Amino acid sequence: MSERIPDENAQILWNDNEAGKITDICVVDYSDEELQGRLAGTFSNSNGADTAGWLSDQYPIANPAGLFADLAFRFGFESPAVAKECLREFAQIESADWARKMLAAIETLD
Numbered sequence: 291m292s293e294r295i296p297d298e299n300a301q302i303l304w305n306d307n308e309a310g311k312i313t314d315i316c317v318v319d320y321s322d323e324e325l326q327g328r329l330a331g332t333f334s335n336s337n338g339a340d341t342a343g344w345l346s347d348q349y350p351i352a353n354p355a356g357l358f359a360d361l362a363f364r365f366g367f368e369s370p371a372v373a374k375e376c377l378r379e380f381a382q383i384e385s386a387d388w389a390r391k392m393l394a395a396i397e398t399l400d
Contacts, residue, residue: 294384295319297345301326302357302379303333311368312361317379354383 301320305313316332318325320339338344343352351360358380367373374396380389 297385300383301338303336311366313368315376354386
């Protein structure tokens with residue numbers, strides 16, 4: 291895996307279906323303007339570095355672990371494959387050791 295994305299730059303982008311289930315997700319470095327430009331219009335939802343209060347104690351989902359929990363338990367995933375991809379994407383974030391451990395555990399079951 292390449293360099294980890296610093297928490298303060300992590301931007302989480304996702305699409306969902308009519309039932310609200312997550313269908314596609316991408317975690318990018320918000321400081322990469324070229325990548326942001328390429329993805330503009332591709333995802334209908336976002337949270338992270340461009341969101342007021344990100345990484346503050348003001349909101350329980352204003353951090354990678356909190357946002358993952360919100361996406362997983364409030365919205366859910368369209369399929370197990372999308373859930374696994376979500377973990378893979380979050381695992382790119384510096385502080386997301388929890389996602390890397392979960393992903394490693396799941397991959398041993400495959």
